[in-house]
Amino acid sequence: MTTASVPAADITVDGTGLLCVTLLLRLRDRIQHAQPGAIVHIIATDPAAPLDLPAWCHMTGHTYVGPAPAHDQPVYALRLAADARPTHADAPWHPAAEGH
Secondary structure, three states, rough: OOHHHHOOOOEEEEEOOOOHHHHHHHHHHHHOOOOOOOOOEEEEEOOOHHHHHHHHHHOOEEEEEEOOOOOOOOOOEEEEEOOOOEEOOOOOEEEEEEEE
């Protein structure tokens, strides 16, 4: 998907100044009750975000859409999956154990 085709945000998560670990905790909290298919724009200044966000989407089943154009800060988009795989409550980079 090209940046020109990144859909408008249904939810925006501001991770300005946060490392990806903290950003993922904030992201998970914000999307916990969101509808599948919702588009989330994530403002992320951590230089690792372009690698960490697609990897997190791959792990959880959400769709990484890509960078969103025309912003003053780096913004990345994802589409929420209906059948997303849960992560640990305090470690969103680790899948949750079966039955949790």
